[in-house]
Amino acid sequence: MTRFVPHPRLLDSPRHRDWPPYPAPPVQDRPRLPPPDADVVIVGAGPAGLAVAAALWHVGVRDVVIIDRDGEPAARFLGRIDRLDQRVLRSPYEHHPGVEGYRDCELRDFARMHWSRLTPVERREIRMSQAGHRSVVPVDVFDAYCQHTSVLHQVPQRLWRGEVHSLDSDADRVLVRGSSHQNEFGIAARHVVLCLGEERRDAPATWWTGGRPNGVSYWDEPVREDEADREVIVGAGLTAAHLIHNALDRGAGVEWVLRQESERYQCSDVNASFFRAEGRARFDSQQRTTSWDDRLALMARERRATVMFEFRPLLSAAEEDGRLTVHRGAEVHAVNDKGVELDGGRLVSGDRVLLALGTLPSNGSGLLPDEVVGARDGWPDLDERTLAFRQAPRVFAAGAATCMVLGPAARNIDGHRVATARIAGTIAAEVGRHA
Numbered sequence: 163m164t165r166f167v168p169h170p171r172l173l174d175s176p177r178h179r180d181w182p183p184y185p186a187p188p189v190q191d192r193p194r195l196p197p198p199d200a201d202v203v204i205v206g207a208g209p210a211g212l213a214v215a216a217a218l219w220h221v222g223v224r225d226v227v228i229i230d231r232d233g234e235p236a237a238r239f240l241g242r243i244d245r246l247d248q249r250v251l252r253s254p255y256e257h258h259p260g261v262e263g264y265r266d267c268e269l270r271d272f273a274r275m276h277w278s279r280l281t282p283v284e285r286r287e288i289r290m291s292q293a294g295h296r297s298v299v300p301v302d303v304f305d306a307y308c309q310h311t312s313v314l315h316q317v318p319q320r321l322w323r324g325e326v327h328s329l330d331s332d333a334d335r336v337l338v339r340g341s342s343h344q345n346e347f348g349i350a351a352r353h354v355v356l357c358l359g360e361e362r363r364d365a366p367a368t369w370w371t372g373g374r375p376n377g378v379s380y381w382d383e384p385v386r387e388d389e390a391d392r393e394v395i396v397g398a399g400l401t402a403a404h405l406i407h408n409a410l411d412r413g414a415g416v417e418w419v420l421r422q423e424s425e426r427y428q429c430s431d432v433n434a435s436f437f438r439a440e441g442r443a444r445f446d447s448q449q450r451t452t453s454w455d456d457r458l459a460l461m462a463r464e465r466r467a468t469v470m471f472e473f474r475p476l477l478s479a480a481e482e483d484g485r486l487t488v489h490r491g492a493e494v495h496a497v498n499d500k501g502v503e504l505d506g507g508r509l510v511s512g513d514r515v516l517l518a519l520g521t522l523p524s525n526g527s528g529l530l531p532d533e534v535v536g537a538r539d540g541w542p543d544l545d546e547r548t549l550a551f552r553q554a555p556r557v558f559a560a561g562a563a564t565c566m567v568l569g570p571a572a573r574n575i576d577g578h579r580v581a582t583a584r585i586a587g588t589i590a591a592e593v594g595r596h597a
């Protein structure tokens with residue numbers, strides 16, 4: 163049996179190479195605010211929003227407005243990744259942002275077109291992918307591919323920077339209210355697709371009283387690189403692993419606090435079967451074996467934090483030579499200016515504490531009334547066939563919010579394609595009926 167041994171140097175893949183510009187038509191001068199009506203409003207231009215926009219383009223729905231806080235495709239995703247100095251995606255080449263059933267230039271084809279720009283290690287990954295083995299995608303390639311997909315499906319012409327504040331849905335229309343460049347706007351949309359992604363999970367309220375202690379930051383906040391000789395990092399997932407990697411890289415020591423009895427190394431975010439139809443079937447509520455409680459239990463198990471295999475040699479070596487101390491099975495009791503206090507009173511101290519506690523899906527609450535979101539255990543009440551909110555059939559969800567319908571891979575790039583196919587098909591049929 164051949165055993166694939168991943169190359170730790172993948173973690174050094176270069177960023178911000180000079181990719182050739184795409185022959186995009188210039189975005190014409192246009193009003194600063196989005197138009198007052200549209201067939202579809204997509205909220206969020208991350209990988210999920212991009213996939214939905216591309217799918218709608220393919221099925222001929224062109225009267226589309228996209229609103230995103232950053233006003234650029236995949237900006238929050240890439241911003242988070244760059245904050246961690248993450249150089250490769252966890253997902254393989256087969257997981258590309260796009261549309262199920264339509265042959266665009268796929269991520270691997272795109273990378274091959276830019277062969278001369280890639281390093282030998284990156285080229286080897288493409289060969290691995292072609293041979294059907296696990297492969298790893300450079301963030302730089304993914305970034306350039308998102309720009310390519312965006313231009314190809316005319317996203318720049320349809321994208322406005324802004325924040326959506328509320329959705330008011332009736333039988334015929336959804337009124338989307340928001341602000342852009344400090345001006346309020348309203349769009350009467352026939353359909354809305356929420357592609358809101360996930361928010362950072364904050365520390366439990368019991369960890370500190372009053373304000374957050376000095377020297378404590380979350381993984382997605384900027385920190386000064388040079389001010390810590392010893393860092394305390396709390397969390398068991400890939401984000402924590404990147405923070406550890408970066409600290410070790412610049413010569414700092416690390417105390418790693420893990421609630422679990424041991425760290426777990428795994429290729430992908432969730433078990434690979436959840437990217438396939440048979441895994442998704444385990445979330446099909448029509449089957450008697452998959453009650454809500456069964457699905458909740460599966461989600462709890464599958465959302466467990468894991469680290470990519472590539473990190474194992476680095477972390478093991480650092481632990482052996484004492485640059486990294488791992489506190490396994492350590493439950494945090496409190497966090498203060500001195501460090502992290504564990505249950506039992508032991509104090510783990512350092513010059514600063516970084517918290518990497520995961521993310522929580524945005525389920526539409528805050529935009530839609532609570533009774534419309536219908537959240538159960540935090541998950542929105544969606545029609546399983548169309549991914550529309552049952553209480554607001556003109557409003558759809560894609561991305562992490564759909565995990566209880568499509569399984570845990572719904573939050574990942576490949577899961578967006580599955581969600582997108584259902585949503586675009588439903589919208590195209592409805593728009594076609596009224597054309």
Ligand SMILES: Cc1cc2nc3c(=O)[nH]c(=O)nc-3n(C[C@H](O)[C@H](O)[C@H](O)COP(=O)(O)OP(=O)(O)OC[C@H]3O[C@@H](n4cnc5c(N)ncnc54)[C@H](O)[C@@H]3O)c2cc1C
Nearest residue numbers: 206208209210231239251252253325326358359561574575
């Ligand atoms: C560091 C990190 C690395 C990851 N690596 C991988 C990986 O390698 N492979 C993989 O498959 N998955 C990975 N994931 C999971 C990843 O989050 C998803 O694959 C993907 O980015 C989610 O895309 P999205 O479009 O759902 O969300 P996002 O990329 O978060 O996009 C949502 C967008 O909606 C905007 N938005 C939200 N609310 C509003 C509003 N009210 N008004 C206007 N705009 C709004 C947000 O600002 C954001 O721009 C990673 C996640 C993180 C945090």
